[in-house]
Amino acid sequence: MSTTSKYIFVTGGVTSSLGKGIISSSLGKLLQARGFTVTIQKFDPYINIDPGTLNPYEHGECYVTDDGAETDLDLGHYERFLNTPTSQANNITTGRIYNNVITKERKGEYLGKTVQVVPHITDEIKRNIHLLGESGKYDFVINEIGGSVGDIESLPFLEAVRQVRWELGANNAIVIHLTLIPYLAAAKELKTKPTQHSVKELLSYGIQPDILVCRTEHPLPMEIRKKLALFCNVNLNSVIEAIDAETIYDVPLLMRKEKLDERVLSKLKMVAKQEPELEQWKTFLGKLKNPVDEVTIGLVGKYVSLPDAYKSIAEAFIHAGSQNDAKVRLKWISSEDINKDTVEDILGGLHGVLVAPGFGERGLEGKIAAIRYVREQKIPFLGICLGMQMAVVEYARNVMGMTEASTTELNPKTKYPVIDMMEEQKKITTKGGTMRLGAYTCKLKKGSKAYAIYGDTVIHERHRHRYEFNNKYLHQFEEAGMKAVGVNPDSELVEVIELKDHPWFIGVQYHPELKSTVLNPHPLFVGFVEAALKNKKNDL
Numbered sequence: 047m048s049t050t051s052k053y054i055f056v057t058g059g060v061t062s063s064l065g066k067g068i069i070s071s072s073l074g075k076l077l078q079a080r081g082f083t084v085t086i087q088k089f090d091p092y093i094n095i096d097p098g099t100l101n102p103y104e105h106g107e108c109y110v111t112d113d114g115a116e117t118d119l120d121l122g123h124y125e126r127f128l129n130t131p132t133s134q135a136n137n138i139t140t141g142r143i144y145n146n147v148i149t150k151e152r153k154g155e156y157l158g159k160t161v162q163v164v165p166h167i168t169d170e171i172k173r174n175i176h177l178l179g180e181s182g183k184y185d186f187v188i189n190e191i192g193g194s195v196g197d198i199e200s201l202p203f204l205e206a207v208r209q210v211r212w213e214l215g216a217n218n219a220i221v222i223h224l225t226l227i228p229y230l231a232a233a234k235e236l237k238t239k240p241t242q243h244s245v246k247e248l249l250s251y252g253i254q255p256d257i258l259v260c261r262t263e264h265p266l267p268m269e270i271r272k273k274l275a276l277f278c279n280v281n282l283n284s285v286i287e288a289i290d291a292e293t294i295y296d297v298p299l300l301m302r303k304e305k306l307d308e309r310v311l312s313k314l315k316m317v318a319k320q321e322p323e324l325e326q327w328k329t330f331l332g333k334l335k336n337p338v339d340e341v342t343i344g345l346v347g348k349y350v351s352l353p354d355a356y357k358s359i360a361e362a363f364i365h366a367g368s369q370n371d372a373k374v375r376l377k378w379i380s381s382e383d384i385n386k387d388t389v390e391d392i393l394g395g396l397h398g399v400l401v402a403p404g405f406g407e408r409g410l411e412g413k414i415a416a417i418r419y420v421r422e423q424k425i426p427f428l429g430i431c432l433g434m435q436m437a438v439v440e441y442a443r444n445v446m447g448m449t450e451a452s453t454t455e456l457n458p459k460t461k462y463p464v465i466d467m468m469e470e471q472k473k474i475t476t477k478g479g480t481m482r483l484g485a486y487t488c489k490l491k492k493g494s495k496a497y498a499i500y501g502d503t504v505i506h507e508r509h510r511h512r513y514e515f516n517n518k519y520l521h522q523f524e525e526a527g528m529k530a531v532g533v534n535p536d537s538e539l540v541e542v543i544e545l546k547d548h549p550w551f552i553g554v555q556y557h558p559e560l561k562s563t564v565l566n567p568h569p570l571f572v573g574f575v576e577a578a579l580k581n582k583k584n585d586l
């Protein structure tokens with residue numbers, strides 16, 4: 047427990063996509079492994095209030111927290127690495143900052159004053175920077191600043207960082223600049239110039255980075271480190287190499303080798319409580335890298351050309367694979383490619399199939415065709431959110447004889463609306479932040495597969511949807527062999543369905559992938575991979 051948090055800012059230079067989220071998470075992991083409490087927050091420079099309204103093609107997956115915040119996918123990394131939940135306070139956008147300031151202005155809180163970027167927007171950013179630190183729960187608050195230095199949008203955030211650093215002093219707030227050291231193949235040389243320029247740019251905003259973390263494809267020789275130190279005014283031992291890693295989960299160990307955590311502790315005048323305790327992490331990595339078996343699982347979705355759209359699902363498979371000592375190969379399948387003529391070619395031979403979450407009607411018929419195939423062929427199936435809903439539609443159409451059954455998302459006039467919009471959703475007209483969001487309780491029926499997998503009757507899982515299983519048809523479904531084995535105890539919404547006559551067929555209305563972490567792989571994914579392995583050996 048700490049009353050005064052130390053602040054670490056992580057900025058990015060030269061290009062985007064250098065992995066600020068992974069560096070922040072890895073540093074957080076190392077500090078946590080030394081016995082400190084850590085949280086990581088992300089500041090995003092775009093004007094959307096949150097990424098909930100962004101197309102996954104634009105921005106990758108929208109990550110949902112327990113408290114129902116729709117957030118940037120980097121928060122998923124924070125949770126997967128630190129194994130502690132994040133919340134709305136961990137993700138702030140320019141849109142939210144402006145919204146707060148403008149709301150205050152309308153209330154008259156700035157009466158008489160001209161409301162300006164400096165100081166009002168920057169003050170609001172600073173208030174948010176301090177919010178989690180002031181809770182007294184964290185020794186360290188790591189602040190990832192989205193975008194790259196030089197973007198117009200990032201300016202108010204960098205000004206806020208400059209001010210916080212000035213106000214708190216160099217012993218309480220430091221800046222880590224993540225940058226790229228490109229390798230010119232023709233010259234066979236690593237180049238420091240872009241980094242020099244990027245640091246100059248930071249300096250022009252009044253920010254001197256304390257530590258440089260350098261993304262590189264090749265090891266950084268001493269003369270390059272010296273050059274960077276001299277031209278960027280950082281200590282030689284604060285030039286940290288971040289070499290391309292085999293997996294993101296190697297990065298904490300690579301950062302440990304480069305002593306990033308030690309540099310941070312020394313700059314912030316903190317005494318290490320202990321050496322980082324990373325045994326479990328290393329066991330996970332060891333199993334991940336030395337699989338004894340392998341399975342291929344099809345991931346059927348609409349946005350498969352951008353794997354970031356299903357980031358948490360892909361990571362959950364990595365966790366579950368390691369747990370099962372198996373390599374999970376994901377075959378990314380566009381639901382639009384599947385129909386009754388292609389389904390056998392595309393799905394035949396897979397050891398398991400996951401039908402992904404999603405929105406809108408595109409590709410729905412392909413998902414239904416895929417589910418019919420795996421149901422009939424007895425291939426292990428996990429349906430998540432829209433995937434579960436399509437399993438319900440498929441069963442109604444092809445087993446229960448309701449050939450016109452559908453979800454009202456696809457066909458609002460369907461004769462059999464087996465999936466329908468939730469009552470409370472029908473009145474809602476705005477899109478942002480209005481779905482059924484965040485963690486809800488679900489009660490599992492004893493004797494079900496889900497109960498055996500979770501080993502508990504009461505679970506809490508995160509949601510993000512507007513439609514639900516239509517309870518009007520529940521009795522008919524149960525009679526026909528599709529069982530509602532998980533139900534919300536307050537609203538009676540169906541959360542988990544299973545098939546009686548299938549070795550492993552589970553649909554969940556919630557998103558289990560959001561709660562899978564390195565140290566706690568999600569039981570449903572672990573169970574699914576296990577079933578796929580058994581299926582491969584024909585003993586399911």
Ligand code: GLN
Nearest residue numbers: 403404431432511512513
């Ligand atoms: N589109 C569906 C709904 O809103 C499913 C959402 C999802 O898969 N996250 O209910």
